[in-house]
Amino acid sequence: MTIAGGCQCGAVRYSLQGGPYPVYACHCRECQKQSASAFALSMPVPVQAFAIEGTLDEYCRPASGGRSTDGFFCPACGTRLFHRSSASGAFVTVKAGTLDDASNIQVRAHLWVSRKQPWVTLDPEVPAFDTQPEDMSAWRERLMEDAP
Amino acid sequence: MTIAGGCRCGAVRYTLAIDALPPTYACHCHQCQRWSGSAFSQQAIVPEAAIAVTGPVAVYEKVTEDRTSTQRVCGTCHARIYNVNTRRPGLAVVRAGTLDRSEELECVAHIFTASKQRWLALPEGVPQWPQAPPAEALAALLGAKRPR
Numbered sequence: 015m016t017i018a019g020g021c022q023c024g025a026v027r028y029s030l031q032g033g034p035y036p037v038y039a040c041h042c043r044e045c046q047k048q049s050a051s052a053f054a055l056s057m058p059v060p061v062q063a064f065a066i067e068g069t070l071d072e073y074c075r076p077a078s079g080g081r082s083t084d085g086f087f088c089p090a091c092g093t094r095l096f097h098r099s100s101a102s103g104a105f106v107t108v109k110a111g112t113l114d115d116a117s118n119i120q121v122r123a124h125l126w127v128s129r130k131q132p133w134v135t136l137d138p139e140v141p142a143f144d145t146q147p148e149d150m151s152a153w154r155e156r157l158m159e160d161a162p
Numbered sequence: 163m164t165i166a167g168g169c170r171c172g173a174v175r176y177t178l179a180i181d182a183l184p185p186t187y188a189c190h191c192h193q194c195q196r197w198s199g200s201a202f203s204q205q206a207i208v209p210e211a212a213i214a215v216t217g218p219v220a221v222y223e224k225v226t227e228d229r230t231s232t233q234r235v236c237g238t239c240h241a242r243i244y245n246v247n248t249r250r251p252g253l254a255v256v257r258a259g260t261l262d263r264s265e266e267l268e269c270v271a272h273i274f275t276a277s278k279q280r281w282l283a284l285p286e287g288v289p290q291w292p293q294a295p296p297a298e299a300l301a302a303l304l305g306a307k308r309p310r
Contacts, residue, residue, distance in 0.1 A: 022196050022224070039200075046264045048170040050242040050257030051198040052188075073239050075171065085239070092222045092235050092242070094199050109199025116195055121281045133269045135285050 019113040021093035026068035028095065030108070035059050036161040037110045037119045040146075041134070042126035048085075048094070052131045055110035055121070056097075058154050064106050070095070077101070102151045105158075122157060167243075167261040169236035174217035174243060178208055178256065185304050186258040186267050191274035197242065201279045203257065204269065207304055210246055210254040219243070270303045271295065 017034070020027040037057045045054035071089040074082050081101045087094045097107045110119050124130070124142040136142055147153035165183060168175040178184070184206035194203035218237035223230055229249045235242045244256045258267055272278070272290040284290060289303060 020196075022193065043264070044170055046259040047168070048239070048241050049198045049200045050259040051200045051202060051204045052259060052264075052267075052269075053200060055200045073171075075239070087240050090222075091224070092220070092233065092240050093196055094240060111195035111197075111199040111201060116201075116279050117277070118280055129265050131265060131267050131269070133267075133285055133288075135283050137281075137283065 017113060019095075019108070020068075021088035021091050021095060021112065023088065023091035023093075025090040026066065026070060026088040026093075026095060028064065028066045028108070028112075030059050031063040031065075033059075033063075034120070034161070035108075036122040036157050038123040038125060038157065039121050040125040041130040042146075043129055045126070046129070046131075049109075049111075052134055053124075055116075055119070057108040057110040057113075057119070058105045058158055059108055060105050060158075061098075061103070064096075064108070066095075099151075102154070105154070122161070165261065165263070167256070167264075169217075169239050169241035169243060169260060171236065171239035171241070173238040174215065174219060174236040174241075176213055176215040176243060176260075179212040179214070180208060183261065183263055183266055184208060184256070184258070185270045187271040187273060187300065187304065188269050189273050190276075190278040192277050194274070195277075195279070198257075198259075201282050202272075204259055204267070206256045206258045206261075207301075208254055208256055210252055213244060213254055213256070215243065271300060273300070 017030040035057050039053045041053045070086045073085040083099045125146045127142045128144045164177040166177050186206045188202040190202045219234050220237035222233040231247045233245045242257045244254045275290045276292040
């Protein structure tokens with residue numbers, strides 16, 4: 015199975031092998047600013063399953079402990095496509111809204127609901143964290159393993 | 163009093179010369195999903211003259227048949243700040259997730275819900291349109307909530 019996605023202008027395209035991959039929503043302030051919307055949608059994918067076509071630009075953001083998170087975007091239209099953390103090089107985190115068809119994605123968890131915009135209603139069946147799991151890398155790996 | 167906001171990394175800051183947080187609406191079209199990387203774009207409409215921006219702004223233009231949309235984003239982290247559109251001279255569409263008090267925002271309408279991601283439940287009683295709304299109807303909703 016191949017899932018495809020890309021930027022707004024079409025200059026950058028990507029494809030994912032396997033899946034479907036789980037998606038989580040993060041409602042923290044930083045994700046609201048980065049997405050310029052109410053929350054970010056992140057889809058972790060193993061790097062070996064991820065292929066990109068086209069030229070990317072990169073925004074490198076220093077994180078705690080000398081680590082960094084790199085955001086990759088299309089230089090022609092500015093669309094943010096995926097992130098990669100130096101803490102966990104085994105996967106990339108795809109911005110799920112850039113999938114060609116995001117209509118059927120399944121959101122498996124909500125992070126930082128303490129910052130959630132009040133009008134956003136959550137499914138009580140979906141796990142929600144006030145902030146975020148203590149060990150994000152381990153949590154993400156479990157999330158991927160548990161995906162149907 | 164002014165309302166303030168900025169990008170993810172803090173390099174771009176802006177103020178809106180308005181008295182209260184503006185009402186917002188969500189657009190669920192495919193283009194807005196891609197650009198936000200999330201489920202929808204969330205926006206507030208303000209007079210362009212009410213925005214004052216500082217910092218390194220990058221500009222992306224999208225030209226379609228009847229309009230040119232000029233997107234202003236942070237030149238460093240590429241968070242989207244606002245856009246103007248030749249069809250709506252004098253008005254700016256602010257990407258509301260970049261407001262400093264985004265956690266307090268209300269969402270008074272949902273548009274292009276025909277392409278809404280299925281996992282997302284919209285609050286009952288909030289006006290929604292499967293495609294574009296009649297311009298007057300959306301303007302009335304956005305105006306009716308101002309000032310709070």
